[in-house]
Amino acid sequence: MRIRACHLYPDVLNLYGDRGNLLVFCRRAQWRGIEVDVDQILLGDWGDFNRYDFIFIGGGSDSRRTLVLKNLEKITPFIVDAVEKGAVLLAVGLGFQVLGRYIKAEDGTVIPGAGVFDAYTEAGSDRSVGDILLEATADLQDELKKAGNIDITTLIGFENHSGRTYLGEQGKALGRVIKGKGNNGKDGTEGAHYKNAFGTFLHGPVLAKNPHFADLLLVKALSPQEEISLAPLDDSLEILAHNTMKKRLI
């Protein structure tokens, strides 16, 4: 079995250990005998997104926002198309914000985003920084349960973002904030979830801190429609790390 993955803009969006997400994804696949090919799509590159089972885009400094949006514009329709067809996408931090409908900058200008998620972002003055704990939405809990054999319903990470992100009418969150700020610090939502696309502010990297979430992405990348099951791994270390932090945060 083979999964084709791509890392979008690793040359500019490379903050907060987010590249670790791909490492975790690849290792957990390899440990089950599944090979993963990873293409890097750099700023200005064009990619054939229908080729990919898994697309990853990470976080970066806000000063790169305009640069990323300018380049993203050209490939947006292809990413949207891939997601519609069931490709798995994980977007973290700034990567999540630019895949929303738009970003309203400090000076009021509105810059359109890729529109993968029904969400929009408004520039905020203070940053949301700290450990964050979520309870996955009921839908996501269902999917997590079906996909893997790790019995965890929470997600843990470290958030560090300044924009306020709001979900639109069609927008579904990834989870409900138990501890931390989440999308905007007001409505208790965190992240966005559409088909097999997941957006979040959880760094850490999110897949390292949440092996059950990593397995869900892996299952979806292997088979977007049908339900399949993965061989169980010894995740005692990952679970210990997750639960240690959870205990500290509750």
Add this chain to the structure above:
Amino acid sequence: MNKNSINKGLRFWLAFYAGRLTAFLCRLFRLSGTSLPGAVALRICPQLLFYLAPAYEKVIAVTGTNGKTTTTNLISYFLRQAGVPVIGNGEGANMINGVVTALIKDCNLFGAAQSRTAVLEVDEGSVGKILPAVKPDLIVVTNYFRDQLDRYSELDQIITLLRKTIDRLPETELLLNADDPLAVAVGRGRTTVQYYGVEGERDRKGSEENEIRESSFCPDCGELLTYDYYHYSQLGDYRCTNCSFKRPEADFLALDVDNSDLLRFSLYVQNKNSGEQELKNGSIDLYSQLWGFYNVYNILAASAASLIIGIPKHIIEASLPDYSTATGRLEQFIYQGRPCTLALIKNPIGVNEVMKTILPHEGKKAFLIAINDLAGDGKDVSWLWDADYEKLDQPMISKVVCSGRRAAEMAVRLKYAGLTTSKFVLEPGCRESLDVLGLQKVDQYYILASYTSLFNYAKLLRKMGKAVAKNADQGLPSLS
């Protein structure tokens, strides 16, 4: 107004004596007291630094991400060797409380400074508070890497802060790292700038792909920078593909770097306005006990700063070989009869450079990696995933003990770095983890510790083993 005749007023004296009293109490109760006296005094008189600083004829400030403590300590060391009375926050408390504490301690009971020169390490987030008060004659900028992401979310903000601060200090000279486009960005548009740099070496060219390349964009036009070679991270020989921005010519250049054993290089001085006349277009040969390629930059920056303020070159040349390191700067101990090296780790670039330095050492090795997540360490430990821990996956490393508040997450990182789980042990406690390390029958021990656990390990190693360095500065290294 004469520099020394500022009317200090009652508030100053209240603050000054409150600080002195706090320092006395800290000593009495054996607390480290490198920041608390300053904190107390500043509560009473927030302007205190403006009153204390003018007593010094020369002030040198060192800022940047990595290398501040070593560079600051080295400059002080060269000055002392030249017989210049010097005060500094060499104990590494590099925010305003620490600077004020150092200056209060330098005064006699009547508030008169004992030293003529102050060499200050300044936290990159504190430059706006400290520099306008101390009005440095010279500011040294080491480099800018991502560090403590929770505290300094954006490198651009840190650089902008320093630029805005020095806009109000037109007299101040700058000494910048020519090899770092981010440090060079600090001096854009200023005339009193000198640069130091390291001449390229084929060995380090095209170093590993895995390394994080920090912001390789032009500070002038935002275009991509291209590199002829990299030393490490974004340090190297670069130029803009769009405009005329490129690595400036170094006034102080390190040539023929040899770091196969101890460090050795030639310092070539090209600038006509600085240093001694005899050095014009000449070079001096430097030898140091310090390890690691990154220390070339620290020695180079400190030597250049010392030359600029008039320290004779022969003092630098003669005294450098005797200089040994401060706590956590690859400090040497003997523990369980085996050599044990203690290193501070605080960001991915630092980890990578420390590993590059120690991994070529011969013999079987055991590691202890201690990761805390308190304010001093950085609360966000995601940086563990940006460092190349994959390098620890080699047969000569037989054990890695993970400790600290984030021991489990460190262990997870190692698991995904490819180490078999039988190779690492989870032991969050400081004493306990050291016990486990001591059981390993290897040739060398290495302890990599984040800031808040570093000092505990140093203390325990002094008690349970012994320190090797003769004239080590035993103070705490800087927070950032």
